[in-house]
Amino acid sequence: MPGSCDVVVIGGGQAGLAAGFYLRRAGLDYVILDAQSRPGGAWRHGWDSLRLFSPAEYSPLPGWGMPRQEGEEFPTAGHVVDYLRAYEQRYDLPVRRPVRVRAVRSAGDDLVVDAGTWLARYVISATGSWECPYVPDVAGREEFAGRQLHTVNYTSPEAFRGQRVVVVGGGNSAAQILAEVSRVAEATWVTLRPARFMPDDVDGRVLFGVATRTAAGGAGGSVSDLGDIVMVPVVRAVRDRGVLHARPMFARLTAHGVLWSDGTEQPCDAVIWCTGFRPNLAHLAPLLPAWQQGEVATEGTRSVNEPRLYLLGYGDWTGPASATLVGAGRTAKAALVVAHAAECDGV
Ligand code: FAD
Secondary structure (H helix, E strand, O other): OOOOEEEEOOOOOOOHHHHHEEEHHHOOEEEEEOOOOOOOOHHOOOOOOOOOOHHHHOOOOOOOOOOOOOOOOOOOOOHHHHHHHHHHHHHHOOOEEOOOEEEEOOOOOOEEOOOEHHHHHHEEEOOOOOOOEOOOOOOOOOOOOOOEEEHHHHHOHHHHHHOOEEEEOHHHHHHHHHHHHHHOEEEEEOOOOOEEOOOOOHHHHHHHHHHHHHHHOOOOOHHHHHEEEEEHHHHHHHOOOOOEEEEOOOOOOOOOOOEEEOOOEEEEEEEEEEEEEOOOOOOOOOOOOOOOOOOOOEOOOOEEOOOEEOOOOOOHHHHOOOHHHHHHHHHHHHHHHHHHHHHOOOO
């Protein structure tokens, strides 16, 4: 039954669970509301071959690290789901499912979380971005008669066997999907900006170290300074096959393909948009009237305009590497430290 508590956490993926760990340790009265019917957050929905880009021991949530997966150096998404399920059981985190929060409003000293109606002194929003896929507004999208899908709808290369496929995007999803689609289809890779590859010897282990230094306020640059694409084995393999060459963005889609800026048309059967996500924040609109979609103004993890609101896990704007497993714990801890200090100051 809905009720009243110190903190309502919205979202029960890795960011929400990391918050739960520290709230529990602080002895606060809290609840985690998650829209899905089962644990695992976005890791339930990745494509079939999706794996972590680092060994298990480099992707810990606070308190209890991810166990190694038997026979696998880089754990599968299914293993991450199992870990998140076991994590919430281990710490007996009070996750309510399926509960979708439609709106958060201010009512005097309380925040009203509209999902049955919970009252809270603080709200932590940790809803991720998987539910908000982004596709650029490219001319001809309505006209194209072939298949268009986003990363969120891609499961495996088999659906594209023997076809002509254009993969759009300059990040890890695009590179990894290109790697497997190009084995069964005639694939063309297109990026909005020139692709930035990380050095071969940079995997999650190195990223872990860089994120740790950044989180500690150290010098030496952030993870994104190293590049956008981690050269995991499947991506190195596609490079070795000579397929990892991106063309600049096409001018428009036509009924049967893409039109390049030099006026030539290339027929294709499918376009896979690996063009990223936007933060999933629509439930905060009533609380932040000036908010115009996109990021919310924050200082660390705390909303500038609503000091009872914290945001976790959306990207570097909510803390260094906060949208990764290892970063989720650090930013959750930082949020609790700030909230505690504010409480002591009576802010
Ligand atoms: P999510 O996992 O999306 O969880 C949010 C939860 O909130 C979901 O359960 C959702 O249903 C729920 N929710 C949403 N809206 C509401 C609402 N209104 N009310 C209630 N509940 C709601 N990170 C790494 O550390 N290592 C990697 O190797 C790695 N690889 C990645 C590969 C890909 C392709 C992608 C996309 C990401 C990868 N990441 C990786 C990044 C990151 O770990 C994930 O994006 C992660 O799932 C984000 O966790 P989260 O808890 O912030 O959000």
